[in-house]
Amino acid sequence: MSKKETRWSRRNFLKTTGVASLGSIISPMAGLARTAEKASVVPTRPFGKTGANVSILSLGGMFNIASNQLLMKQAMDWGVTYWDTADCYQRGSEKGIGKFFSRQPDAREKLFLVSKSDARDPDGMTQLLNRSLDRMKTDYIDLYFVHAVSNIDELDSRTKAWAEEAKAAGKIRFFGFSTHRNMEECLLEAARLGWIDGIMMTYNYRLMHSADMRRAVDACVKAGIGLTAMKTMGGGQVRTHSETELKLAGRFLKKGFTDAQAKLKAVWQNPQISSICSQMPNMTILMSNVAAALDKTQLSAGDIELLQQYAEETRSAYCTGCTDICESCVEGEASIGDVMRYLMYCNSYDDYKLAADSFNKIPQKIRRYLTDLDYSEAERKCPQGLPIAKLMQEAKKKLET
Numbered sequence: 001m002s003k004k005e006t007r008w009s010r011r012n013f014l015k016t017t018g019v020a021s022l023g024s025i026i027s028p029m030a031g032l033a034r035t036a037e038k039a040s041v042v043p044t045r046p047f048g049k050t051g052a053n054v055s056i057l058s059l060g061g062m063f064n065i066a067s068n069q070l071l072m073k074q075a076m077d078w079g080v081t082y083w084d085t086a087d088c089y090q091r092g093s094e095k096g097i098g099k100f101f102s103r104q105p106d107a108r109e110k111l112f113l114v115s116k117s118d119a120r121d122p123d124g125m126t127q128l129l130n131r132s133l134d135r136m137k138t139d140y141i142d143l144y145f146v147h148a149v150s151n152i153d154e155l156d157s158r159t160k161a162w163a164e165e166a167k168a169a170g171k172i173r174f175f176g177f178s179t180h181r182n183m184e185e186c187l188l189e190a191a192r193l194g195w196i197d198g199i200m201m202t203y204n205y206r207l208m209h210s211a212d213m214r215r216a217v218d219a220c221v222k223a224g225i226g227l228t229a230m231k232t233m234g235g236g237q238v239r240t241h242s243e244t245e246l247k248l249a250g251r252f253l254k255k256g257f258t259d260a261q262a263k264l265k266a267v268w269q270n271p272q273i274s275s276i277c278s279q280m281p282n283m284t285i286l287m288s289n290v291a292a293a294l295d296k297t298q299l300s301a302g303d304i305e306l307l308q309q310y311a312e313e314t315r316s317a318y319c320t321g322c323t324d325i326c327e328s329c330v331e332g333e334a335s336i337g338d339v340m341r342y343l344m345y346c347n348s349y350d351d352y353k354l355a356a357d358s359f360n361k362i363p364q365k366i367r368r369y370l371t372d373l374d375y376s377e378a379e380r381k382c383p384q385g386l387p388i389a390k391l392m393q394e395a396k397k398k399l400e401t
């Protein structure tokens with residue numbers, strides 16, 4: 001592609017993304033911007049044995065914001081053609097996609113579209129699938145997930161029959177689930193089922209090196225299941241109050257990456273992962289992530305080691321979602337893993353609305369006793385050493401409305 005033809009000439013790159021507001025990140029990204037001059041669109045990888053190729057960066061987030069119509073167009077032009085939403089996402093996310101397809105009818109066939117159902121029963125799933133199709137103004141969804149599975153028993157022979165029927169009716173092409181809790185077990189069990197096409201799971205530089213996660217990912221790849229990583233930031237921004245944190249940020253800045261870009265690269269360096277789903281609510285984050293996807297520089301062994309050192313030093317600030325361990329130690333219902341995730345939305349992603357909306361969906365009878373339960377045994381067994389009782393109190397105080 002000639003320099004004239006490419007969308008990624010540096011001038012256009014800066015002009016399109018609004019350089020005036022980007023002073024703070026252009027400098028460390030200069031290397032990536034130069035790479036972008038040569039590249040055209042985000043690369044793709046095969047998605048399991050489905051036969052589909054998906055962009056290695058997937059557009060996640062809330063789409064029903066007026067300015068996001070422009071963002072969706074730009075994402076598509078840059079090759080971010082795998083889009084992720086869910087029936088339950090607030091602010092009418094699916095309606096934003098529907099609006100986009102109404103204005104750009106040719107766009108649908110260029111995209112790999114995911115949506116999700118909170119329901120588990122066949123009737124509920126049918127109702128939600130039809131609502132998603134209606135909201136997004138499309139006849140089909142490429143990959144349909146059961147949302148937030150924490151135990152594979154949530155999927156049974158009725159689920160399998162439902163998926164086959166929806167495929168036969170042309171309403172979905174592929175079927176699977178997303179998981180934020182007990183991911184390793186869910187992946188291993190899914191590989192044994194034989195009818196799961198794709199999974200989106202929490203996966204990042206903190207989790208990807210454990211023996212359990214490696215085994216689970218290997219099993220899925222062997223079974224031909226396409227894998228999408230989410231929550232790849234592993235809890236948010238690097239804070240700068242330890243030697244390793246300072247070293248980490250300084251090291252990547254010298255190489256031309258931000259720490260966030262390095263965390264994406266760490267995941268992409270595993271070819272078993274087809275794509276990373278990233279919430280990209282504005283053009284700055286989209287540009288930064290696209291630049292990282294286009295750049296071919298690999299993280300060195302030293303970079304990965306430092307990331308692991310940082311993960312170890314900050315382990316007590318990150319919940320790994322192993323709720324089988326802690327929730328069974330508490331007498332009474334306690335959605336510890338979910339509450340930890342909502343706190344992360346608030347404290348690390350600065351998305352108070354999402355955090356509060358999610359927290360207040362927990363049934364009131366569970367919320368009422370959340371801070372009265374005895375978490376001492378759960379804290380003793382928590383592999384991350386999290387102060388669970390204190391965090392439950394923090395969540396209730398900050399997020400309950």
Ligand code: SF4
Pocket residue numbers: 318319320321322323324325326327336337340381382383384385386388
């Ligand atoms: S609180 Fe601890 S035991 Fe519970 S899910 Fe999080 S890391 Fe695992």
